[in-house]
Amino acid sequence: MTNPLLPALLISGFASAACAESFQMPPLSEMREAAASLPAPNAAPPDAKPRKWTLMFYFNGKNDVESYALKDMNKLEEAGSSAEVAVTSELGRSGWPGVDSPDEKWAGARRYLVHRDSDTARIGSPPLEAFPQTDMGDWRHLAGFVRWAKSNFPAEHYMLLVWDHGWGWLDPKNPTLGYRSISHDFDNGSYVKTAELKQMLESAGGVDVFATMACFMQMAEIDWELKKHARVIVGSEEVIQLPSFDFAAIVRRLEAEPDAGPERLGEIFVDSFKELYSRPDMLDMLEKTKYGVQLSAVRADRVAGLKPLLDKWAELTPSGGNKALSAAREGVLRMELGDEKSDPDKSISSYADLGNFMEIYAAALPPQAAELRELSLGISGYVSNELVIKNTGFCKDRTGKDYSRARGLAINIPGRPGTLLEAANKYSDLDFARQTGWGGFVSGLAPAPAR
Numbered sequence: 045m046t047n048p049l050l051p052a053l054l055i056s057g058f059a060s061a062a063c064a065e066s067f068q069m070p071p072l073s074e075m076r077e078a079a080a081s082l083p084a085p086n087a088a089p090p091d092a093k094p095r096k097w098t099l100m101f102y103f104n105g106k107n108d109v110e111s112y113a114l115k116d117m118n119k120l121e122e123a124g125s126s127a128e129v130a131v132t133s134e135l136g137r138s139g140w141p142g143v144d145s146p147d148e149k150w151a152g153a154r155r156y157l158v159h160r161d162s163d164t165a166r167i168g169s170p171p172l173e174a175f176p177q178t179d180m181g182d183w184r185h186l187a188g189f190v191r192w193a194k195s196n197f198p199a200e201h202y203m204l205l206v207w208d209h210g211w212g213w214l215d216p217k218n219p220t221l222g223y224r225s226i227s228h229d230f231d232n233g234s235y236v237k238t239a240e241l242k243q244m245l246e247s248a249g250g251v252d253v254f255a256t257m258a259c260f261m262q263m264a265e266i267d268w269e270l271k272k273h274a275r276v277i278v279g280s281e282e283v284i285q286l287p288s289f290d291f292a293a294i295v296r297r298l299e300a301e302p303d304a305g306p307e308r309l310g311e312i313f314v315d316s317f318k319e320l321y322s323r324p325d326m327l328d329m330l331e332k333t334k335y336g337v338q339l340s341a342v343r344a345d346r347v348a349g350l351k352p353l354l355d356k357w358a359e360l361t362p363s364g365g366n367k368a369l370s371a372a373r374e375g376v377l378r379m380e381l382g383d384e385k386s387d388p389d390k391s392i393s394s395y396a397d398l399g400n401f402m403e404i405y406a407a408a409l410p411p412q413a414a415e416l417r418e419l420s421l422g423i424s425g426y427v428s429n430e431l432v433i434k435n436t437g438f439c440k441d442r443t444g445k446d447y448s449r450a451r452g453l454a455i456n457i458p459g460r461p462g463t464l465l466e467a468a469n470k471y472s473d474l475d476f477a478r479q480t481g482w483g484g485f486v487s488g489l490a491p492a493p494a495r
Contacts (some may be wrong), residue, residue, distance in 0.1 A: 081096060096302035097309075098199035099295065100190055100251075101133040104180040104208040106367040107230040110137045112286050113207065116257075117158075124160025124169075125297035126303035130197035131158040131295055133381045134189045135167075136180045138231050143407055155192060172196075181227050181234030183244040190248035203253040203309060204245075206236075206291040210258025210284070212395055213238050213265035213456065213474060214465055218231035226258050237265055238474070245273035252306040253278060253312060254344075257288045260379060260395055262340055264350060264455040268476035271347040276433065278341045281397060281454035282379045282447070285329070285337060289313070290320045310341025318436040330439040335380065336447030338437035346431045351480045353423045358481030360416045368413075372405035373492050377449045380441065382464040390443050391492070399424040399451025423443075427451050455482070460492045 077492075101120060105113025117135050125131045136153040154171035162169035173192070179185055190204055215237055227236040234246065245251065254270055255278035256262075262279035270277055293316045298309060317339040322324060330337060361369070379395040387393055391399045408421035428451050435452035456471060477483030 046424075049447055065259065094198040094200060095130050096128040096199060097199045097201045097203065098130040098193055099298075100193045100202065100204045101131070101158075102180075102186060102189060102204065102206045102227070102289070103133055103135045104206070104227045104229065105182050106136040106138045106232075107208065107228050109209070109286070110139075112168070112288070113137065116207065116288065116291055118161075118164050120158050120291045120295065121161040121168060122164070123293035123299065124158050126299045126302075129295065130154065130193075130199060132193040132197060133158055134180075136178070136229070143339050150174075153178050153180055155189065157197065179229055179232045179234050181229030181232055182238060183236045183240040184247070186236060187225065187244045187247040190244075190251070192303050194249065201252040201306060201309075203306075204248075204251045205255040205257060205278075207257040207288075210256060210261045211465075212260030212263050212454070213471075227259065238269060241266070242273065243271040245270065250274060252276065253309050255279065257284060259283045260381075260454070262338075262342070262452070262454060263395065263469060264277070264347070264398060264453055264482075265474050265476045267342060267344065267347045267453070268474075268479075271344045274344045276306040276341055277344050278313045278339070280337070280339050281395070281450060281452075282338045283335060285321075285326075285335065287320070290316050293319070297494065307341070307343070307433050314339050314341055314434040318438075321438070327439065330449035334440070334442035336437065336439045336441045336450075337444070337453075338435070338447050338450045340435040340450075340452035341433040342431050342452065343433055346426075349426065349430065350423075353426060354485075357416070357419050357423060358485040360419065361485065368405050368408035368410075370400050370493065371408035373402045373457065373459060376401040377445050377447070378459060379454060384442060386464055387462065390445075391460040392464055394456050394458045395454050396457040396459075397450045398453050398455040398457075399427040400449045401455075401457055419485065424451060427453050436458050454463060456486060458486060458492070 054222045103113040103117055113135060114137065117133060120131060120133060123131065132155070134153055134155045138151050154386060155173040156169045156171055159169040186206070188220045194202060206227055208227045215225050215235070225235050226236045226241070229235070245254065250272065253276045253279040254274035259280065262277070262281045262284070267277050294312055297316070301308070301465045303479040304312070321330065321337050374391070376388045377397045378393040380390065381387070381393040381395055382390070402424040403419040406424075407421070409417045432452035435450065437447035437450035440446050471477050471486060472483060474483075477486065
């Protein structure tokens with residue numbers, strides 16, 4: 045890939061050269077010594093009475109977006125915990141250049157019950173546990189955080205959000221930057237793989253809502269792994285911008301209606317996301333960078349319902365002719381896996397919106413293919429009306445495609461031949477590819493014609 049950072053996470057104003065020159069982070073050894081010399085962590089007495097919700101935020105900042113992890117933790121403190129909603133977090137950092145936080149000179153990871161705090165420059169919540177050296181890219185450590193939060197702050201409902209770079213179902217090979225799947229710990233060169241998300245949630249006893257502040261994570265291939273261990277899955281098909289979510293607004297809304305169920309919390313995420321990126325300054329940023337944005341909440345128990353539809357569609361597709369398939373592959377809304385140099389017209393990217401693909405395909409079928417057209421529209425309708433609880437997408441990408449066309453779920457649809465990433469895992473290794481007809485369809489696809 046020509047620019048491996050851009051598609052992982054678009055960073056507005058990230059670590060400029062001037063910033064790096066004006067601030068020098070203390071040596072990592074000093075930061076670890078400072079962390080080790082902290083007073084004993086404050087004990088976290090278990091709540092006597094379960095709250096309505098316990099929210100768990102896993103801010104993995106042990107990488108090049110550390111400064112934004114600190115900012116989002118501070119944003120979380122603008123709301124803080126309440127009598128009915130416990131806001132917990134694990135925050136990791138390692139001292140990457142450009143992080144100017146003189147009152148927070150430590151490395152490793154800390155766990156918190158987040159308190160309300162109006163100081164946006166410092167983290168005011170006292171750490172309850174400290175890990176001077178730990179691996180936040182190890183799924184077992186992530187599962188341990190979930191168990192810790194559940195044990196100390198029991199509730200009727202649980203939400204886990206994983207914060208960091210994301211790569212969808214792919215595990216790209218890039219040892220220099222360490223980008224792989226989700227939750228990248230640059231200190232250890234580790235990451236949580238797609239299949240390990242299932243292991244993590246199973247080990248931790250599942251959650252009501254699983255959310256990601258990471259790119260490309262709302263995909264059929266990923267949701268298939270999670271479908272038995274969460275009730276609602278919140279994520280984006282596309283690149284997640286920075287700033288990411290309005291965490292304070294999300295928590296405040298839930299605290300205003302603590303009896304809300306998992307689907308309502310999914311709606312709160314999507315509504316807040318839409319409001320954040322509809323602000324004039326954010327719309328201006330999106331227009332200048334030529335990005336569209338998207339976020340959706342889906343019902344995990346409806347994910348399995350894709351299988352009979354896709355199986356039947358894959359069985360009937362050859363009878364539909366190549367023209368319709370070519371039209372759908374060419375016209376579908378594809379996500380920004382590359383950049384203007386590596387994929388000028390976004391025709392190589394293999395991450396694409398499933399519902400939009402089926403709509404274009406149905407429209408391009410000949411009149412005699414009535415059954416296939418009905419099935420294709422049925423798949424798009426199933427995604428929009430059964431699977432997706434709420435979806436938002438707006439603004440245009442650099443090819444002029446409007447993200448209002450996104451239906452809320454991405455899938456692997458190979459485009460024009462080309463290499464954007466060197467992937468460690470083959471698509472056929474995924475449970476989704478092996479257990480549904482989509483794997484066979486993808487493996488049998490002829491290369492898309494060059495434009």
